[in-house]
Amino acid sequence: MSTIIESRSFTLSEAWKGVQSAKPGIRIREAAKELGVSEAELLATKLHDGVTRLQGPWPELLNRFKTLGKVMSLTRNNACILEHKGPFQDVNVMGEDTRAMATVIGPIETRVFFSGWHFAFAATEEKSDRVLKSIQIFDRSGEAVTKIYLQEKSDEAAYEKLVDEFRAEDQSRELDVEPYALDVHNGPTDADAFLNEWSELKDTHDFFGLLRRHQVSRYRALELASGRFTFQVNAKVTPKQILDNASVSKLPIMIFAGNRGNLQIHQGKVRTIRLLDRGHTGAEQWLNVLDPDFNMHMRMDLVHTAWVVRKPTTEGDVTSVELFDKEKNLITQFFGLRKPGIPEKSEWRALVHELPAL
Missing domain, CATH: 3.40.1570.10 (HemS/ChuS/ChuX like domains)
Known part of the structure; x- marks a missing residue:
């Protein structure tokens, strides 16, 4: 890892601590906005400190969520968050490469579009009197796609095994994020x-x-x-x-x-x-x-x-x-x-x- 990358990561980490000190309880998403970076970039400053970068294949990673037992699945956009507790019961993957998608059916129900999966992390965080363990997926711009949090009855051994097997070789704190171009649809012609x-x-x-x-x-x-x-x-x-x-x-x-x-x-x-x-x-x-x-x-x-x-x-x-x-x-x-x-x-x-x- 280059000295420049280390320096930037340290500077961003210190800036995050400053925001947290000024605004106790601020969420990472809001802190990232204040600092002008993506949430994934901010989370990556915690690599080697409770955070591990994961790699695909993404369909295989999704299928392994079934081994975790009861979890909390969180999906959000800028204005709405949905959270469900339960197991990943029935996972079906269709298509290949950029067209690959999946359906999850059961207590947790989602439609997954793997073209939007770009970064993944396992994170262990201390909040108040709790230790939260999660798997967090982000798109190529660093925006959160979905987060899976362990619950009291989750299988922690299966989680640790998943983290070990999907651990990425690259554990650098620098992420190559890329903003998405605006989708412009000028139709219909008729x-x-x-x-x-x-x-x-x-x-x-x-x-x-x-x-x-x-x-x-x-x-x-x-x-x-x-x-x-x-x-x-x-x-x-x-x-x-x-x-x-x-x-x-x-x-x-x-x-x-x-x-x-x-x-x-x-x-x-x-x-x-x-x-x-x-x-x-x-x-x-x-x-x-x-x-x-x-x-x-x-x-x-x-x-x-x-x-x-x-x-x-x-x-x-x-x-x-x-x-x-x-x-x-x-x-x-x-x-x-x-x-x-x-x-x-x-x-x-x-x-x-x-x-x-x-």
Whole structure:
């Protein structure tokens, strides 16, 4: 390791200590933003001090999560975090190389896109009176993709074996992070043809292919379909109203939140809903689901627009509510819980019908 790299790592590590001293309890993600670096770069300063860099193959690493027993799986984007406790029960890998992806089904449910997996670490951290052990995955820009935390009943021996077997040869503190270019979709060239294809959808999963074929962003698609397949609802009221009503009526719902490398899904009922102010200035407003094996934390102050979206399928229309931030990035999607081949529940449609339209 060069003297320059060592010096930069030491300087960044000292700067992190300074931020922690000035703002006790600050999370690593927020500290990284203040220091103008990625979270992965900041975590890498702890290599040889409770942090170990891991390597792939990523599908094999994901499959080994099954050996850990009950864990907590965390997936987030800038405005929403989903946390589930349970085992990685059923893992299925499909495709190869950059097209490889996987489905995880069971108490923890995710859709994994390995093209977004670039850095991985095992981390042991002391927080208050606890020792937290985790596996943390990041994309090539250093943004967190997913984090897996051991729980009281996790298999620590399996964790240590995983860390030993997937330990990377390169344990340098310097990471070669690379920002992503902005995704620019200027389509569709033919809006009528796009909307006509939308009207002929047979499955909700076909929507992704529709966007790709017409080279149109998700948000632009919702704008084009406004009044026909989509309409806006009050963004500041909608998320809490959905969760409150689903909690009171015990209606099972689906919540999707993700990023480039991971999409985590909640399927089931929600019970304890809380709206809280957080952050050092109190400006952050968080909408929370605080259930025993499922937590959601959403930054309501970052929710800018909310859309009701209708997609035709062979079982009838499927209705979602989709939240976006000011930059038109997708934050979260809500659906009524349904299984393939089963029509959407009328109770979910009634709940969506009650949302305050703009």
